[in-house]
Amino acid sequence: MSGNHKFSRMPSRKVLAVTAAGACVAALAATLSVHATTASAAEISLPPTHAGFDYQIGGAYTPPSGVEVVTRDHTASPVDGLYNICYVNAFQAQPGAESEWGSNLLLHDGDGEVVYDDAWGEAMLDITTEAKRESIAAKVGTWIDDCAANGFQAVEPDNYDTFTRADGLIDAADAEAFIQLLADRAHSADLAIAQKNTAELAGDREANGLDFAVVEECGRYDECGDFTDAFGDDVIVVEYSASGLKKACAGWGDELSIVRRDEDVTTPGSGSYVRKTC
Structure with missing residues (x-):
């Protein structure tokens, strides 16, 4: 949970010198590639706008009447007949799950200590190099693939804004490079992908592949x-x-999907459960 709250390369001269027959084959392959890309994009659907929404990342339960869109943790099942968003903690380890990542993929400060998001007790992941980003994205990517296989329509990678709490050890460029890897993985699985918070990077949403x-x-x-x-x-x-x-x-009540939840995003009957709408 948040702490606060392909470009086509120009062909080389050698490639341009192919025979007419070879050119026809290349053109056919390119056409098929375009059709494949278009077909893949057509599988991605966005949540309905200004719709009843419920945020269930703290535990799954029967959605209230009028809900059309629901977010649940990637370990939960989607709801038949609704638009389902799959929550994954992508930039930080879940509390107590540091060992599942390995020390080399956790962010360390100058003294060699693991850096935590103190608000949630979550170790930050080290996305400061291409190799580490790819390793972390590979693991998160398995969760994204599971989201798709289980019937979710979109994925919500949390803690995009970790860099704002990392004391300068992670920067915005690192975060954007990493989210692009997740966007590619989500789109390959025919899932839409959400930007979570991070207003300062919203203007880059198209370059980052966020829907x-x-x-x-x-x-x-x-x-x-x-x-x-x-x-x-x-x-x-x-x-x-x-x-x-x-x-x-x-x-924004006439335009956007808006809900109030309790801070711990609990389930009904918990004693602290809150859900209200406009």
């Missing part, structure tokens, strides 16, 4: 417009306070 946004507390922090500027109405808002919900609904 829609899931935003925590943009009402509270007056950031909803930053996301609609980049994503239009393809923005899902989660607020954690009555005042945040009020502001989000006042500004």
Whole structure:
């Protein structure tokens, strides 16, 4: 959970010197490639806009009446008949799961100590080199593939904004390079992919391959417009306070999917469960 809240290469001269027959074969292959890409893109669908939404990353339960879109953890099952978004913690290890990554893939400070997101007790993953990004993306990619195989329509990689809490050890370029790997993996699995929070990088959403946004507390922090500027109405808002919900609904209630949940995103009957809408 968040701490706050292909370019085609020009052919070489040698390639351009192919025979007419070879050129025909190449043209046919290119045509087939374009059709394949188009077909793949056609499999990717975005969440309906301004729809009833429920955020269930703290535990799955029967969605309330009127819900059309739901986010659940990648270990949970999607809901038949709804648009399902699959949550994965992509930039940080789950609490207590450091050993599942290996020390070389955890971020270390100058003293060799593992760097944590203190708000959630999650070790940050080291995405500062291409090799490490590829290794981490390979593991997260297995979760993304599972999301697709289980019937989800989209994936929500959390903690894109880890770099803002990493004391300069990770930068925005690292985060964007890594999210591009995840976007490629998601699209290859015919899943849409969400940008999670991180308003400062919303303007790069197309270059990063991101299809829609899931935003925590943009009402509270007056950031909803930053996301609609980049994503239009393809923005899902989660607020954690009555005042945040009020502001989000006042500004965007006729356009966006908006829900208030309790901060621990609990299930009904927990005692702290909250779910409200505009």
